[in-house]
Amino acid sequence: MKPRPDYVxxxxxxxxxxxxxxxxxxxxxxxxxxxxxxxxxxxxxxxQVVAEQRYDDTYTPTIEWANLAFAITPDLNVRVGRMVLPVSIVSECRKAGNANPRVRPPEEVYRLIPVTNFDGIDLSYRCNALINQ
Known part of the structure; x- marks a missing residue:
């Protein structure tokens, strides 16, 4: 740890x-x-390709996302590849997106988990249940 730290x-x-x-x-x-x-x-x-400051002080572009999604049914989807790590609300637009209202997401949430993506398979099901009143 540096004796006189920087904001990073x-x-x-x-x-x-x-x-x-x-x-x-x-x-x-x-x-x-x-x-x-x-x-x-x-x-x-x-x-999605992102270039930002890296650990070695370079700006080498990295592949943040790269996946294929197949709709098995209108409500059932499977994705394969590199995907965003779904840890909070702005995960989908954390690195690149016009939905960000801030320069950076709140650090109290996002700095705790510095990993932003994962490689694997994702299965999602959308349920359109009606609630009777």
Missing amino acids: SNGFVPDGAGYTRSWSPEVDSRLGLQMAANLLLRLTGIV
């Missing part, structure tokens, strides 16, 4: 603003590109 965007980056320098554009600088496509009638794909 996450715990994996080496430096930021504070003791090292009075300000730093690296703290909140990020470039993202996302592409979604309807490949077949029930098959969709999405890829």
Whole structure:
């Protein structure tokens, strides 16, 4: 741990603003590109590439998401590939998206879990139950 720390965007980056320098554009600088496509009638794909400050102080782009989704039925879907880690409300637009009302998501929630994606399979079922009153 540094005796005089910097403010950084996450715990994996080496430096930021504070003791090292009075300000730093690296703290909140990020470039993202996302592409979604309807490949077949029930098959969709999405890829998201993000370039931001990394642990080695470079901005090498990384693949944040890359998955295929297949609609088995209108209510049952399966996804395979790299997906967002669903830890909170703004997980889907945390890295790149126009739905973010802030420069960065609340750190009290998102800095606790620095991992943002996972590789695997996801199965989702949507239930449209009616409640009688």
